Amino acid sequence: MNYFQNFVIIDDEMLNNQICTKVIKGLYPEAHVIDFTNPKTGFDYLVNKYADPNYKEKTILLLDIVMPVMNAWVFLAEFEKLSDDIKDNIKIYILSSSVSKSDMARANSNKYVEYYLIKPLTRESIHLMVHVLHKKLGINSTK
Numbered sequence: 001m002n003y004f005q006n007f008v009i010i011d012d013e014m015l016n017n018q019i020c021t022k023v024i025k026g027l028y029p030e031a032h033v034i035d036f037t038n039p040k041t042g043f044d045y046l047v048n049k050y051a052d053p054n055y056k057e058k059t060i061l062l063l064d065i066v067m068p069v070m071n072a073w074v075f076l077a078e079f080e081k082l083s084d085d086i087k088d089n090i091k092i093y094i095l096s097s098s099v100s101k102s103d104m105a106r107a108n109s110n111k112y113v114e115y116y117l118i119k120p121l122t123r124e125s126i127h128l129m130v131h132v133l134h135k136k137l138g139i140n141s142t143k
Contacts, residue, residue, distance in 0.1 A: 004058050004091070004130050009035035010042035010075070011064035011095070020062060020095070020121045027123050028130075039063075039070040043078060050086040060129060062095040062121065065103055072096075076110050091133055093117055 005028065009020045017035035024033050036042030049055060065072040072094060079087065094107040097119045107116045114133070117125050134140070 004060050004133055005031050006057055006059040007031055007033045007062065008042060008046065008059055008090075009033065009062045009095075010039050010067070011035070011062070012037050012039070012067040013064070016064070016095075016119060023121050023123055024126055027126050039067045039072075039075055043070065043075060046090060047082065047086065050082075050089055053085060056089060058133075059090045060133070061090050061092045062117075063092055065094060065096040065098055065107075073106070076112055079112055087112065091129075093129060095119055095121060 007020075007024050009017045011017055011020075014037055017037065021033045021035060024031050034045070036045065046059070046061070063072050063075060070078075076092070079090075079092070091114050092112050093114050094103075094116045095118075096103065096116070098104075099118060104116045107113045115129070
């Protein structure tokens, strides 16, 4: 089984969440994928899930930038306040339709953002994310 088998998608566009889920499940059928159209609800889910110090499963988070209630910048500011136990188990990727160089620079300068991806999500980008994370952690990727 894949080390990074948990995916959380936080994007206010339901259609994008469905596309992401389909792409992820197409590449990793065993993956657990959950999505949220309300970023605050998604944030609270992650906090509650990782509040248990025994829960150590790694999660890839796909985070949109422009959302009501809590945009990506507010999300990342709140994420920074969390304990290291939580932050160490969640790898954040911005997934946005914005091609703004300032958005890309801001995201890539945040120490919690692994990479900036432009929508739509593809099989290649999912494979690359997992492969790079495995390589960083010294884990042999099987896919």
